[in-house]
Amino acid sequence: MNWISNYVRPKINSLFSRREVPENLWTKCPECGTMLFHRELADNLNVCSSCDHHMAITPRARFTALFDGGIFTEAKVPEPIADPLHFRDQKRYPERMRAAQRQTGEKEAMLVAEGEIGRTRIVAAGQDFSFMAGSMGLYVGNAIIAAAETAVKRKCPLVLFSAAGGARMQEGILSLMQMPRSTVAVQMLKEAGLPYIVVLTHPTTGGVTASYAMLGDVQIAEPNALICFAGPRVIEQTIREKLPEGFQRAEYLLDHGMIDRVTHRGHLREELISIVRLLTGQPPAVKGDLPPPQPADGAAKTDVPPAAAPETGAAKT
Amino acid sequence: MHYLEFEKPLAEIEGKAEELRALARSNSEMDVEKEAAALDRKADGLLKDLYKGLTPWQKCLVARHPDRPHCSDYINALFTEYTPLAGDRNFADDHAVMGGLARFNDAPVVVIGHEKGNDTKSRIERNFGMARPEGYRKAIRLLDLAHRFRLPVVTLVDTPGAYPGKGAEERGQSEAIARATLKCLEIGVPLVSVVIGEGGSGGAVAFATANRIAMLEHSIYSVISPEGCASILWKDANKMQEAAEALRLTAQDLQQLGVIDRVVKEPLGGAQRKPKDAIEAVGTAIGAMLKELGSKKPEALIRDRRQKFLDMGAKGLAA
Ligand SMILES: [Zn+2]
Numbered sequence: 001m002n003w004i005s006n007y008v009r010p011k012i013n014s015l016f017s018r019r020e021v022p023e024n025l026w027t028k029c030p031e032c033g034t035m036l037f038h039r040e041l042a043d044n045l046n047v048c049s050s051c052d053h054h055m056a057i058t059p060r061a062r063f064t065a066l067f068d069g070g071i072f073t074e075a076k077v078p079e080p081i082a083d084p085l086h087f088r089d090q091k092r093y094p095e096r097m098r099a100a101q102r103q104t105g106e107k108e109a110m111l112v113a114e115g116e117i118g119r120t121r122i123v124a125a126g127q128d129f130s131f132m133a134g135s136m137g138l139y140v141g142n143a144i145i146a147a148a149e150t151a152v153k154r155k156c157p158l159v160l161f162s163a164a165g166g167a168r169m170q171e172g173i174l175s176l177m178q179m180p181r182s183t184v185a186v187q188m189l190k191e192a193g194l195p196y197i198v199v200l201t202h203p204t205t206g207g208v209t210a211s212y213a214m215l216g217d218v219q220i221a222e223p224n225a226l227i228c229f230a231g232p233r234v235i236e237q238t239i240r241e242k243l244p245e246g247f248q249r250a251e252y253l254l255d256h257g258m259i260d261r262v263t264h265r266g267h268l269r270e271e272l273i274s275i276v277r278l279l280t281g282q283p284p285a286v287k288g289d290l291p292p293p294q295p296a297d298g299a300a301k302t303d304v305p306p307a308a309a310p311e312t313g314a315a316k317t
Numbered sequence: 318m319h320y321l322e323f324e325k326p327l328a329e330i331e332g333k334a335e336e337l338r339a340l341a342r343s344n345s346e347m348d349v350e351k352e353a354a355a356l357d358r359k360a361d362g363l364l365k366d367l368y369k370g371l372t373p374w375q376k377c378l379v380a381r382h383p384d385r386p387h388c389s390d391y392i393n394a395l396f397t398e399y400t401p402l403a404g405d406r407n408f409a410d411d412h413a414v415m416g417g418l419a420r421f422n423d424a425p426v427v428v429i430g431h432e433k434g435n436d437t438k439s440r441i442e443r444n445f446g447m448a449r450p451e452g453y454r455k456a457i458r459l460l461d462l463a464h465r466f467r468l469p470v471v472t473l474v475d476t477p478g479a480y481p482g483k484g485a486e487e488r489g490q491s492e493a494i495a496r497a498t499l500k501c502l503e504i505g506v507p508l509v510s511v512v513i514g515e516g517g518s519g520g521a522v523a524f525a526t527a528n529r530i531a532m533l534e535h536s537i538y539s540v541i542s543p544e545g546c547a548s549i550l551w552k553d554a555n556k557m558q559e560a561a562e563a564l565r566l567t568a569q570d571l572q573q574l575g576v577i578d579r580v581v582k583e584p585l586g587g588a589q590r591k592p593k594d595a596i597e598a599v600g601t602a603i604g605a606m607l608k609e610l611g612s613k614k615p616e617a618l619i620r621d622r623r624q625k626f627l628d629m630g631a632k633g634l635a636a
Pocket of ligand 1: 031033034049050051052133
């Protein structure tokens with residue numbers, strides 16, 4: 001599951017094993033192979049400083065960097081019934097859930113929060129790929145509905161960061177029903193005249209793309225993110241031909257008119273502030289009014305880098 | 318008659334009866350009727366036994382049966398003045414999706430459905446019922462038409478899923494499905510849906526986000542095909558029987574979960590044995606569902622439809 005660990009080719013591995021680098025302090029960029037120190041990587045929002053490769057980032061770390069001063073309030077998500085189908089493959093579903101919860105420290109695959117970005121109130125929803133591949137089940141559906149309802153109540157925009165392998169198969173047809181359910185959430189925002197911004201992150205695939213993740217008023221993607229309905233392997237098996245370079249990647253979708261922008265994670269915050277303020281008729285954000293921006297090079301830094309200590313300032317409710 | 322794997326014993330008996338009768342036709346002195354009738358009775362009993370307790374996987378096979386009536390059969394039999402409307406006004410006309418204006422019990426409606434085709438040529442032309450973005454965009458256009466002219470909509474769902482192709486992805490398969498689902502939620506006219514065969518994932522949702530949803534007794538509706546699920550969760554595509562079981566994709570389970578409103582009984586041995594009876598039963602269900610919604614105002618139809626989906630998932634299956 002953890003794709004960051006997939007990179008370790010034996011050769012490079014042996015090169016570093018002599019020095020016995022503690023695993024958690026260094027991460028090797030799966031794209032260019034550069035060893036990145038954890039603090040530097042966190043300051044850089046998990047983007048490789050050498051090749052700009054965007055690695056996965058948890059919603060909690062992302063929100064801490066996104067919201068002014070790292071302060072946000074988690075929105076309550078109604079708890080769905082657990083294991084509605086009594087699903088069992090090689091393992092029982094509740095066992096898989098507990099394992100994912102232990103591994104991530106999160107309850108489920110989506111985090112909903114409200115707060116301000118550039119002194120602009122928003123609701124944000126972030127999908128967590130590290131939690132069962134971000135898969136969409138009843139909880140994720142409830143989270144999106146809760147996010148939309150909160151945005152409507154506060155009369156503010158919703159910014160949603162998508163990341164998912166698709167539907168939560170262990171919830172069967174009920175996971176499929178999150179497609180229309182999450183679409184109802186989009187409908188609520190539309191009716192209330194509130195902006196709905198989607199940021200597609202790597203990877204966003206399957207039923208998630210075929211519902212709320214493709215219905216934004218503005219569609220932004222992170223560089224090189226895989227965004228598709230059917231995955232490349234399935235397509236290759238079906239049409240029996242090799243797919244072109246960069247197929248279904250963010251830039252390819254931009255070229256084909258499927259999204260509005262491809263934006264580097266480091267510029268995303270400024271861009272979201274701007275778009276949200278433009279769409280809601282607010283004056284430009286006064287830069288001086290904002291908290292100091294996070295240093296991009298990791299030179300000057302606060303005591304704790306945001307991504308390394310995700311709980312900073314997060315008021316849990 | 319195409320026999321499914323689990324119907325093999327039945328094929329033998331029915332084959333024997335058929336052989337006897339053929340023999341008698343070419344030889345007028347032979348009287349085989351008594352013997353053949355006995356075989357018929359035996360076959361009937363076996364058919365009853367086989368179909369009494371179909372496993373979820375067997376239901377998948379029945380739902381995909383090549384002789385099962387398809388969308389065009391239902392449209393021809395249940396609707397009059399069917400006037401097909403084509404194209405997405407953008408790229409192409411997707412033959413995996415058919416639809417247009419028609420009358421149901423004399424009242425004007427819009428009908429939309431997936432069509433799989435029934436021989437090699439038409440199957441290829443229909444892309445085996447797997448729609449491309451143009452199919453969903455054609456549906457969006459028809460849903461919009463229905464909304465503006467206050468025509469109830471009937472959708473017939475029968476698709477293995479959206480087509481996993483290069484062009485389909487490039488032209489925005491996911492956006493098209495999402496947009497069609499949203500359009501289903503927005504129209505202020507009655508929208509009723511019947512799963513007549515396979516309700517395959519997002520491709521089905523795009524048509525079945527309806528006020529009322531019915532399923533034929535042996536049809537299926539699932540987030541993923543049992544084969545796909547088996548290869549992902551069991552790492553073995555041959556575990557599709559287990560996957561079909563675990564996914565709870567039968568009409569009976571979906572009714573218990575509150576995902577669908579009614580199960581339409583099929584003739585003994587499945588819709589493919591007596592297509593006329595199956596089509597008639599579906600017609601009755603469509604009539605009943607439209608009647609339930611007939612007096613509702615546009616706002617109420619939209620509100621109720623939305624609430625129906627918000628409420629989904631409140632109950633699980635009994636342990
Ligand atoms: Zn790199």
